[in-house]
Amino acid sequence: MALAFTLAERFRKRRHQSGYLSFMSVTSISGIALGCFVLILLLSVMNGFERELTQRLLAVIPHGELFSVGNEGIEDWQSLQSQIASDPRVSAVIPFTPVTGLIQKKGSLKAVSVAGIAPQDAQHTLAGVLSDNAAEALKNKDNGVVLGQNILDRLALSVGDNVSLLLPQSSNIQQMRAPKRLQLVVVGAIQLGGEIDSQIGIMRLDTASTAMNIVSGAKGLRISAHDPFDAPRIVRDYGYAFYQPVYMSDWTRTHGHIFQDIQLVRVVVYIVLTLVIAVACFNVVSTLVMSVRAKQASIAILMSMGATPSLIKKTFLLQGLMNGAIGTAIGTLLAVLITPNLTGIVSAVEDVFHVKVLSSDVYFIDFLPTELHVTDVAVTVLISLTLCVVAAWYPAANAARVQPAQVLS
Structure with missing residues (x-):
C-alpha cells in the first residue's frame, strides 16, 4: 500500500501532467470542494431553523391546548x-x-x-x-x-x-x-x-x-x-x-407546516447537492482516463519491473481518492470556518446593501440561523470520498489491464 501511495502521489503531481490534465484535475477538486461546502452550510442553516423553531417559537406558543x-x-x-x-x-x-x-x-x-x-x-x-x-x-x-x-x-x-x-x-x-x-x-x-x-x-x-x-x-x-x-x-x-x-x-x-417545510428543504438539499458532488466526483473519471492513457508507458515499465495489476489498480484508485480528499478537505474546512459566522456575515451584507434576507412579516424569525452538527460534516465527507472511490474504479481497472508488450513494442 505504501508503494501504491507513493506512485499515486508522483502520478498526481502537475509536473508529470499536461496542462489540460492539470486543468481537469483542478476542476474536479474545485467542484467537490464547492459541493461539500454548500451542502454542509445549507444543512447547518436547516439545523439553525429547527433550533429556533424549538427554542424560540415553541417557547412562546403552547405545545397543546384543551x-x-x-x-x-x-x-x-x-x-x-x-x-x-x-x-x-x-x-x-x-x-x-x-x-x-x-x-x-x-x-x-x-x-x-x-x-x-x-x-x-x-x-x-x-x-x-x-x-x-x-x-x-x-x-x-x-x-x-x-x-x-x-x-x-x-x-x-x-x-x-x-x-x-x-x-x-x-x-x-x-x-x-x-x-x-x-x-x-x-x-x-x-x-x-x-x-x-x-x-x-x-x-x-x-x-x-x-x-x-x-x-x-x-x-x-x-x-x-x-x-x-x-x-x-x-x-x-x-x-x-x-x-x-x-x-x-x-x-x-397551528405551526407544524414550518417544521415540515424545514424537513422538506433538508431532503431536497441532500439530494441536489449530493448529485452536485457526484457530478464533480465523476469528473475524476475523465481525469484518470486521460492520465492512464498519458502514462501507459510508465505503467508498462512498472509492470515489466514486477508491478502487479493489483498494485496498478490501487495506485490509480488512490490517485482519484487523493483528488477527492483534497476537494473534500477544502470544502469542509471552509464550511466549518464560515458556518459559525454566517449569521454575522449575512447581517453585514444586509446593512451594506439595505436588503432583508428574511422578513419578520413572512418568517417566524428575521435573521439567518446556523448550527453546525458533527454528524452532517461526517456524512458529507463520507459521501464525497465514497463517490470518489466509485468514480475512480473504472479508470483504475483499465490501468490494470495495460499490456506491457503492446505498449513498449
Missing part, C-alpha cells in the same frame, strides 16, 4: 390541571382564556390574539421572553396587556399607552351588534424577531375571562411537554377521556 366548546369554560379545571401536571411527559399546565379582536389606537386597527394568563404563569412560562418589569406590571394592573413588538411598531405604541381592544359580540338573531370595547394599558412588549411578534398578546386571566363571560374562570388549559413532539398524543389522551366536550389543538396543527 378548551371548552361552550362559553362556560372548563368546569373544575383545577382538578384536570393537577391530573395533567402529574404526567411525566408534561412540563407545565396553565389555565388560559383566548381573546381574539382588534387593537385600536386612534384610527389604526390591528388584529391580535391575546391569551389571558395568570401573571405568575406568564412569568414562569415566558421566562427569558417576558421582562421582570412587564410581569410585575401585569400583576399589578388589572387592565394591563403585553403585546408583540411588531404590533407596537405598526400602531406607534409604547409602554404606558392606552389602547382599546374591540371584541366581536355574538347574537342569536341575524343582526349586527356593536363590538365590545375593552380599555387596556400597554405594560410591556414581547420581541422574538419574527411573525409571532405581530400576533401575540398577553393579559390577565381574570380580566380576559370576565370580558369573554367565562363562568368557570378559564376557557381551557395550555400544556407544555418536555418533548414537543409528544404534545399531539398528550392532548388526545386527556381530551378524549374528559367528560366535558372540549376542542383539542396542538402546535403541529
Whole structure:
C-alpha cells in the first residue's frame, strides 16, 4: 500500500501532467470542494431553523391546548390541571382564556390574539421572553396587556399607552351588534424577531375571562411537554377521556407546516447537492482516463519491473481518492470556518446593501440561523470520498489491464 501511495502521489503531481490534465484535475477538486461546502452550510442553516423553531417559537406558543366548546369554560379545571401536571411527559399546565379582536389606537386597527394568563404563569412560562418589569406590571394592573413588538411598531405604541381592544359580540338573531370595547394599558412588549411578534398578546386571566363571560374562570388549559413532539398524543389522551366536550389543538396543527417545510428543504438539499458532488466526483473519471492513457508507458515499465495489476489498480484508485480528499478537505474546512459566522456575515451584507434576507412579516424569525452538527460534516465527507472511490474504479481497472508488450513494442 505504501508503494501504491507513493506512485499515486508522483502520478498526481502537475509536473508529470499536461496542462489540460492539470486543468481537469483542478476542476474536479474545485467542484467537490464547492459541493461539500454548500451542502454542509445549507444543512447547518436547516439545523439553525429547527433550533429556533424549538427554542424560540415553541417557547412562546403552547405545545397543546384543551378548551371548552361552550362559553362556560372548563368546569373544575383545577382538578384536570393537577391530573395533567402529574404526567411525566408534561412540563407545565396553565389555565388560559383566548381573546381574539382588534387593537385600536386612534384610527389604526390591528388584529391580535391575546391569551389571558395568570401573571405568575406568564412569568414562569415566558421566562427569558417576558421582562421582570412587564410581569410585575401585569400583576399589578388589572387592565394591563403585553403585546408583540411588531404590533407596537405598526400602531406607534409604547409602554404606558392606552389602547382599546374591540371584541366581536355574538347574537342569536341575524343582526349586527356593536363590538365590545375593552380599555387596556400597554405594560410591556414581547420581541422574538419574527411573525409571532405581530400576533401575540398577553393579559390577565381574570380580566380576559370576565370580558369573554367565562363562568368557570378559564376557557381551557395550555400544556407544555418536555418533548414537543409528544404534545399531539398528550392532548388526545386527556381530551378524549374528559367528560366535558372540549376542542383539542396542538402546535403541529397551528405551526407544524414550518417544521415540515424545514424537513422538506433538508431532503431536497441532500439530494441536489449530493448529485452536485457526484457530478464533480465523476469528473475524476475523465481525469484518470486521460492520465492512464498519458502514462501507459510508465505503467508498462512498472509492470515489466514486477508491478502487479493489483498494485496498478490501487495506485490509480488512490490517485482519484487523493483528488477527492483534497476537494473534500477544502470544502469542509471552509464550511466549518464560515458556518459559525454566517449569521454575522449575512447581517453585514444586509446593512451594506439595505436588503432583508428574511422578513419578520413572512418568517417566524428575521435573521439567518446556523448550527453546525458533527454528524452532517461526517456524512458529507463520507459521501464525497465514497463517490470518489466509485468514480475512480473504472479508470483504475483499465490501468490494470495495460499490456506491457503492446505498449513498449
